[in-house]
Amino acid sequence: MDIAVLIKIVPDSESRLEVRGGKLDESDFKYMVNPYDEFAVEQAVQFKEVAGGKVTLVALFSETSSIDTDLRKMLAIGADEVIVLRQSDYRGDRPAGNATVLAEALKPLQPDLVLCGVQGIDYYQCATGPMVAHQLGIPHIASVTQLELANDKLKAWRQVEGGLQVIETSMPALITCQKDLNKVRFPALKDIMFSKKKPFENRAVPAATGPDLTCAQASLPPARGGGEIIDGKTPAEKVTTLLSKLRTEAKVL
Amino acid sequence: MSVIVIGEVDGSAIKPASQQAAALATQLGDPIGLVFGSTNAAGKLATPRVISVQGTEHYDSLQFAAVATQVARKSGATSVVMAATAMGKDLGPRLAAELGWSYIADALEYDSGTWIRPNYAGKVLARLEPNGPFVATLRPNAFPAADDTAGAVEEFSSELPESTTVTLGVESAGSGIIELTEAAIVVSGGRGLESPENYDKLIRPLGAKLDAACGASRAIVDAGWVSHSHQVGQTGKTVTPELYMAVGISGAIQHLGGMSGSKCIVAINKDPDAPIFKVADYGIVHDLFEIIPELMATLDG
Numbered sequence: 106m107d108i109a110v111l112i113k114i115v116p117d118s119e120s121r122l123e124v125r126g127g128k129l130d131e132s133d134f135k136y137m138v139n140p141y142d143e144f145a146v147e148q149a150v151q152f153k154e155v156a157g158g159k160v161t162l163v164a165l166f167s168e169t170s171s172i173d174t175d176l177r178k179m180l181a182i183g184a185d186e187v188i189v190l191r192q193s194d195y196r197g198d199r200p201a202g203n204a205t206v207l208a209e210a211l212k213p214l215q216p217d218l219v220l221c222g223v224q225g226i227d228y229y230q231c232a233t234g235p236m237v238a239h240q241l242g243i244p245h246i247a248s249v250t251q252l253e254l255a256n257d258k259l260k261a262w263r264q265v266e267g268g269l270q271v272i273e274t275s276m277p278a279l280i281t282c283q284k285d286l287n288k289v290r291f292p293a294l295k296d297i298m299f300s301k302k303k304p305f306e307n308r309a310v311p312a313a314t315g316p317d318l319t320c321a322q323a324s325l326p327p328a329r330g331g332g333e334i335i336d337g338k339t340p341a342e343k344v345t346t347l348l349s350k351l352r353t354e355a356k357v358l
Numbered sequence: 359m360s361v362i363v364i365g366e367v368d369g370s371a372i373k374p375a376s377q378q379a380a381a382l383a384t385q386l387g388d389p390i391g392l393v394f395g396s397t398n399a400a401g402k403l404a405t406p407r408v409i410s411v412q413g414t415e416h417y418d419s420l421q422f423a424a425v426a427t428q429v430a431r432k433s434g435a436t437s438v439v440m441a442a443t444a445m446g447k448d449l450g451p452r453l454a455a456e457l458g459w460s461y462i463a464d465a466l467e468y469d470s471g472t473w474i475r476p477n478y479a480g481k482v483l484a485r486l487e488p489n490g491p492f493v494a495t496l497r498p499n500a501f502p503a504a505d506d507t508a509g510a511v512e513e514f515s516s517e518l519p520e521s522t523t524v525t526l527g528v529e530s531a532g533s534g535i536i537e538l539t540e541a542a543i544v545v546s547g548g549r550g551l552e553s554p555e556n557y558d559k560l561i562r563p564l565g566a567k568l569d570a571a572c573g574a575s576r577a578i579v580d581a582g583w584v585s586h587s588h589q590v591g592q593t594g595k596t597v598t599p600e601l602y603m604a605v606g607i608s609g610a611i612q613h614l615g616g617m618s619g620s621k622c623i624v625a626i627n628k629d630p631d632a633p634i635f636k637v638a639d640y641g642i643v644h645d646l647f648e649i650i651p652e653l654m655a656t657l658d659g
Contacts, residue, residue, distance in 0.1 A: 201454070226479070228477050229464065231463065235451040236452070244521070244523045272523050274522060316454075316460040318487075331638065332640055333640055334635070335641065340652040343642050343652075344642075
């Protein structure tokens with residue numbers, strides 16, 4: 106079974122977020138593999154271990170930035186090859202345009218299964234996966250916390266309000282991976298060494314076209330000041346004061 | 359110009375988050391409701407016209423997107439709105455791709471053509487100004503809801519499109535679970551609780567007393583105390599309740615990203631330097647094992 110995993114390269118979650126002149130200052134961003142996509146890689150490797158086949162990672166990113174080390178780590182945990190699609194004006198908030206470019210790269214691979222994270226921790230649109238599935242004309246199941254392979258079919262447990270929807274699908278299909286799916290393994294030293302020999306292709310791709318909206322203005326949400334520390338000699342006093350403030354001042358109880 | 363409102367059924371009711379979409383839709387054009395599953399509930403969606411689709415008990419991305427596309431094209435609609443629920447977040451982008459329209463995910467605000475949506479788990483707000491057709495999903499509880507109505511219901515008369523996915527069933531996480539993203543009150547626990555037993559002994563009962571959803575910090579999810587569906591923060595859920603109570607949570611920046619949009623934040627932590635106090639409206643610097651039992655006893659009294 107051949108599996109393709111879509112990898113988004115996102116700003117590190119510790120990145121400082123500053124807005125200047127209505128635009129987010131991205132100049133100091135450091136980038137990493139989107140954590141949700143790591144669950145997708147781990148799942149792909151687990152399937153490969155039982156069903157054989159090849160795991161190809163497909164990432165779309167800007168022309169210049171280097172993210173080789175992070176992607177090599179994904180090879181070290183068991184993926185077979187990487188294709189990095191290099192785009193001159195790449196942006197992470199263009200799901201429709203990015204899905205078109207990704208789908209074009211996937212078609213010649215003819216994967217039986219496409220895996221990706223449920224969302225990127227940059228824009229949280231949960232959109233690229235379903236849009237790629239549409240472009241490929243295959244079904245998708247989003248926000249999956251458990252995935253089983255049985256007799257050429259996939260059984261997926263999908264996170265919904267108050268429980269899990271259990272869905273069976275034929276393949277090819279696209280699955281977006283939620284956090285509970287698995288624990289991503291740590292690569293052994295010999296796998297890290299070996300990963301340096303695996304195929305790593307950089308491929309130039311055209312600019313994104315699609316009906317994506319451009320952010321007209323970025324702003325920071327109103328800052329929250331530290332509030333009031335509740336005084337009191339005993340736990341009972343503190344609790345009574347808190348409840349009375351929640352009822353009469355904040356009016357949320 | 360028509361606007362399609364996709365309504366979601368919960369038992370025999372329409373979800374409040376869908377009534378919020380119905381209320382907003384009146385600002386965008388002439389709303390037409392589209393409800394999958396239950397004709398009885400469909401009539402309650404607050405749109406003057408409602409189209410009900412039978413034979414669709416469970417959400418199916420291929421089928422729902424195909425039906426919504428047909429309805430949107432036939433009615434000449436220029437926008438589709440729905441709640442950013444598990445279904446909306448899944449259907450919204452697929453439908454936008456099928457229609458070739460712009461997609462606005464998890465919108466927080468709308469005002470005369472301008473939308474605000476969160477980036478970086480709400481740590482940055484982006485303004486979007488679509489000038490073509492679009493599909494938008496709305497963050498639950500970010501918009502006021504319309505009241506239930508008793509409108510006329512038309513049946514979706516075309517044949518249902520084929521799908522290659524089958525729902526085998528729904529596994530409930532237990533009765534009376536309140537969904538984090540839709541709750542008015544959220545009580546969250548963190549590492550300060552010291553053990554999963556204390557989460558069950560303190561956070562769950564306090565949540566039950568307050569009619570609240572129970573959340574968790576990443577630390578205790580990663581430690582396996584509770585499932586990821588409880589996690590609030592950058593790799594979990596973003597919540598915006600009226601009241602957020604953080605118990606034994608220090609407040610890592612990734613956690614703050616997921617809850618700092620709450621109307622009122624209460625922090626209970628024995629460490630006065632915990633970052634959570636920087637965003638809390640009310641803080642109690644005290645041992646949570648003394649405060650929470652006292653709080654529950656006082657709420658009972």
